[in-house]
Amino acid sequence: MSTPFAPRQWSSRFAFLMAAIGSAVGLGNIWRFPYLAGENGGGAFIVIYAITTMGIALPILISEIMLGRMGKQSPINTMRKLIAENKAARFWTLIGWGGTIGAFIVLSYYSVIGGWALKYVELALTGAFAGETNAAAAEHFSVFVADPYSVSLWQTLFLVFTIGIVAAGVTSGIERAVVLLMPLLFFLLVGMAIYAATTPGFGKAMVFMFAFEFDEVTPGTILAAIGQGFFSVSVALGAMMTYGAYLDEDASIGRSAVIIAAADTMVALLAGIAIFPLVFTYGLEPSSGPGLTFITLPIAFGTIGGGVLIGAAFFLLLSVAAITSAISLLEPVVAWVEEGIRLPRKWLALIVGAAAWALGIGTVLSFNAWADFYPLARFGLMADKTVFDVLDFTTSNIVMPTVGLLMSLFAGWVLSGAMVEEALGARGRLWFRLWRFALRYIAPLGVVSIFVANVLM
Ligand code: PHE
Numbered sequence: 001m002s003t004p005f006a007p008r009q010w011s012s013r014f015a016f017l018m019a020a021i022g023s024a025v026g027l028g029n030i031w032r033f034p035y036l037a038g039e040n041g042g043g044a045f046i047v048i049y050a051i052t053t054m055g056i057a058l059p060i061l062i063s064e065i066m067l068g069r070m071g072k073q074s075p076i077n078t079m080r081k082l083i084a085e086n087k088a089a090r091f092w093t094l095i096g097w098g099g100t101i102g103a104f105i106v107l108s109y110y111s112v113i114g115g116w117a118l119k120y121v122e123l124a125l126t127g128a129f130a131g132e133t134n135a136a137a138a139e140h141f142s143v144f145v146a147d148p149y150s151v152s153l154w155q156t157l158f159l160v161f162t163i164g165i166v167a168a169g170v171t172s173g174i175e176r177a178v179v180l181l182m183p184l185l186f187f188l189l190v191g192m193a194i195y196a197a198t199t200p201g202f203g204k205a206m207v208f209m210f211a212f213e214f215d216e217v218t219p220g221t222i223l224a225a226i227g228q229g230f231f232s233v234s235v236a237l238g239a240m241m242t243y244g245a246y247l248d249e250d251a252s253i254g255r256s257a258v259i260i261a262a263a264d265t266m267v268a269l270l271a272g273i274a275i276f277p278l279v280f281t282y283g284l285e286p287s288s289g290p291g292l293t294f295i296t297l298p299i300a301f302g303t304i305g306g307g308v309l310i311g312a313a314f315f316l317l318l319s320v321a322a323i324t325s326a327i328s329l330l331e332p333v334v335a336w337v338e339e340g341i342r343l344p345r346k347w348l349a350l351i352v353g354a355a356a357w358a359l360g361i362g363t364v365l366s367f368n369a370w371a372d373f374y375p376l377a378r379f380g381l382m383a384d385k386t387v388f389d390v391l392d393f394t395t396s397n398i399v400m401p402t403v404g405l406l407m408s409l410f411a412g413w414v415l416s417g418a419m420v421e422e423a424l425g426a427r428g429r430l431w432f433r434l435w436r437f438a439l440r441y442i443a444p445l446g447v448v449s450i451f452v453a454n455v456l457m
Helices: 013-024 027-039 043-071 075-086 090-125 134-145 148-167 170-197 202-210 219-232 239-245 253-281 291-303 307-340 345-366 387-414 417-423 430-456
Strands: none
Touching: 013 170, 013 239, 013 253, 013 307, 027 043, 027 090, 027 219, 027 253, 027 291, 027 307, 043 075, 043 202, 043 219, 043 239, 043 253, 043 387, 043 417, 043 430, 075 090, 075 239, 075 307, 090 134, 090 148, 090 239, 090 291, 090 307, 090 345, 090 387, 134 148, 134 291, 148 170, 148 307, 148 345, 170 202, 170 253, 170 307, 202 253, 219 387, 219 430, 239 307, 253 291, 253 430, 291 307, 307 345, 345 387, 387 430, 417 430
16 A cells, blocks of 8 residues: 655664654653652662663563554554454554553643753853852743743744654654754763763762662652653653654664663763762752752853853753654654645644644643643642643653553563564564563563552552
């Protein structure tokens, strides 16, 4: 059957890796990981994060890329095809639907935070952080997020980049952008980490990040680490499934997934190495939560020599990381509409992107006009949650664990062992048996425990 749209296939394995690492490396690594580590006792969190990511998120990542390559379409149609071929229950299409809808919702708020990052490039370049005190930095941030027009302007700019790249197509858009942007990101990050290593707070930062204090480990630390691992390697939203659909038959999925998860973890650690020495050098608070990047760091940038350039480089890095992740959230939805609607990809990308923009306004307003509006207040769990909090909570704590669980069950229990062994090109390999065990038992138990802890406790 010929498709009405251009063929979607990576032109090299390198292109696939850059796109997948671009998806994994995002706000999750540079904004969320350092502040979660800061709030959860540093070393204890980081060690547990590394273990749970390899034991839970990585096995699911392998299965997600594999499902994509087996189906070769958008997540929804991939699941339909695999269900038909394996005479499985229609119930499993939930993997496709849940992932696609989840990706759309995450895109809507991700582009608002991505817009904050872009705004901070401007603030850094115009010297707005010079001589910033604690109070002034907090004030800067709250004044900015309190203005819906300004936040929405930057959100729009962020989406224009994202839509533009996806509209240009898989090879001439996504692939061209990531092979350029990912090395730039890596270069900026390594530069920042080297710079941070020369500051006096470096030693303290290393102790903070890598000293493993057993008594700091609580169930909460473990759960935060598992959840972060999921979000960070981009599993369960169909992004990796879609990228896997464009991968050629011969590429090794096992090896690619290990590279993606390792690169993702390395970037998170490098982000910590770039950030914490500045925090300690300037006597700031490592456990200051989501404000760590947008409030604490500008104080450091306002004080250090060359802070204008270093600050701008940092926020540019954050923006680039966010854009290459946002692309992977838009693509699964665009791929799906492209398979059903005969309109040029440009238009479809624009329509889907505009819809995500409109939903994103709910997040923009959550920090100002709707700061006290709790749409689902009737449900106990959502009592004090703004629109942004509701979207974030439902996607990270309900949609992602559910879809991840279903993926591991589908690939681990519904598809036959022989079939997946063949699909992964792993006949008789030891890693295959370890992977399948992790997928069938460890991952489902891990996911159920995040779920129970987050929703019921
Ligand atoms: N992994 C991205 C980050 O760390 C977020 C993301 C999740 C992107 C799921 C796509 C799919 O920021």
